[in-house]
Amino acid sequence: MPNKSPSTHYPAQVLHEKTESHTLSVLVDNEPGVLARVIGLFSGRGYNIDSLTVSEVSHEAHLSRITMVTKGTPMVIDQIKHQLERLVPVHVVDDLTIVAQEAGHEKPLERELALAKVVGKGDRRVEALRIAEAFRAHVVDASTEHFVFELTGRISKIEQFLVLMQPLGLVEVARTGVAAISRGKEGM
């Protein structure tokens, strides 16, 4: 149906494509304001950020790698990639989800680290430790009344761990966000 709203001259939104989640890897010059440029682009153009991590990856070349997980229709994801490429300090943008799919994988390699503080005594404490072992989480701090667990893994694993810890006295969580890389011998 044509847009029958009498008061706007803008075309109506087209809503038929499904949204997908993609993981992008962005190599940027590590210079002041570069993260603000990337984030400003997302908020300015109304794109989503589900996860974002950034750190310098080459000290000599002053390069940082930003890993972001975003959602959108395929056309929007493509736009995001090209809009990022337009930023002057951006070197390369890789859509790792597409790279993975082209190589026949469902997803790129994605890992996240979480620190979880669990407070409790008696059975709850024993149960927390038992689950932590099952998840291969490390104890990095402890007293008779608490543990701090360190857990690395896929997002789904971390989410599941936190759900299980919730009733056992989970009081605080810190997560790094996703770091991702493509499988295979090809570099970025």
Add this chain to the structure above:
Amino acid sequence: MAKIMTGAEMVIKALADQGVKHIFGYPGGAVLPIYDELVQQDKVEHVLVRHEQGAVHAAEGYARSTGDVGVVLVTSGPGATNAVTGLTDALMDSIPVVCITGQVPTHLIGNDAFQECDTVGITRPCTKHNWLVKNIDDLARVMHEAFYVAKSGRPGPVVVDVPKDIQFASGTYVGPSNIAHKTYRPQMKGDQNAIRQAVELLAAAKRPLFYTGGGVINSGDTATKLLRELAGMAGVPVTSTLMGLGAFPASHEQWLGMLGMHGTYQANLAMHDCDVMVCIGARFDDRITGRIDAFSPDSTKIHIDIDPSSINKNVAVDLPIIGDVAYVLEDMIRVWRNLAPDIDKKAQAAWWKQIDTWRAKDCLKYKANVDIIMPQYAIQRIYELTRERDTYITTEVGQHQMWAAQFYHFDEPNRWMTSGGLGTMGYGLPAAVGVQVAHPDSLVIDIAGDASVLMTMQEMSTAVQHNLPIKIFILNNQYMGMVRQWQQLLHGNRLSHSYMESLPDFVKLAEAYGCVGLRAEKPAELDDAIMEMVKVDRPVLFDCRVASLANCYPMIPSGEAHNKMLLGDDVDDELDSAVGEKGKVLV
């Protein structure tokens, strides 16, 4: 090459080394060291504006009419914030501008110092790139990089923010040679396979169409020549966006006129019905496409653009070609020659016949009047009386802008300066200042509206001070005409705050500024008054009293497809009833 100098000296030296002849600016505390250098040299001439927005628009006019980079110098805080509208305008229309802003000394940044603002933060989303220079050793390099980024690839505005202590500090100057940006390298040449496919598609087309935009003009003179050549070889009809007018000659028989919301009937129907569309340096803006899902439903779409983010942004295209228009067209012409294709002459003849029936609608016709100057008539007369001259046209934003686009015909690029993307009222007057600085002996006319022109009126002083004989031709309908038109068509003719109460007497205002005021109220007086305006070698404010309730047609109504255009004829009766008795008195 390497030479020790102060930051302020470096700024001026870098401008001179970049070949800059004129800058537009306004002084203030945080740029005084640069102003002190300016006054002691004569390579770079400074044009003092009256508001920083005017400086940026002037630089845009300068850039658009010459193909060079426009340069702006403003102070920190309010100087920078006043420049924001101009920067956004330049970003939307891809105009190369380097804007140098003063900043508080580095040790005060972040302290809410006097006239401090976060200039790089504020201008980040409205520039192509920006820099805050915190180290004197970076200054010369950043200055040269700024010019490189502003003019390479898809051009745009950049800001270089220079703290006052950096202007005083001394360091080593480096020249512009071998300074390119570390990573920024736009792709110029198109993919050869895609180009071959594009030529094949074009050659096999039955109803081809070129849809061109400002990118052709940005690409330069070669691009406009090649466009004419390819269109001629392939016999393709050509339409263009508002920003692209002049890239293809309006006097050419293959020209269909402008397309889009207020484009011609033939251009919009050809867009709707074509089978192969070649979009060249345009971006499928919403003013062009109308309803997306009904936009040119049966065409194979080829899109040539230097900016990959323009591809598939609004409309999914079948064949993208990323590259500079001139490079891509050159390759297309070569491939076409080699291929020497047999085009479907019969189908194309039928296409042209169809186009001629659309043309016969005469979609721009309006009811002439002997007592009242119709705005369309006024522009037709300006066109007829200035077409043989070396003329540049700028506009403000509103109905007058659309009428200028419809009734002033351009045969050459870089002659038409208008705010397309941002639609900035107040653009045209300062833009005319910039054009006149670049072309002192040419005729520069701002086709203005009574509301828009008041937004940057103060730049008349700039024109007087610098002996710039710009002509401000105001189509005075006493309304924000375009707003009134929409209120009439879309909001039950409730004319909420669109009547311009208390307009100044423009003739007296002209005299107050020390320029020439002219007025025409009847069609019979118009030609003589226009000729007087053209002849006088001083800035002119021309108060042209026009019909106050005329509407701009054709018009694609809200959210409709191209083939659902409203023509003036169709709506006259409806409008009569909509306007009502009280309104009619004003006509």
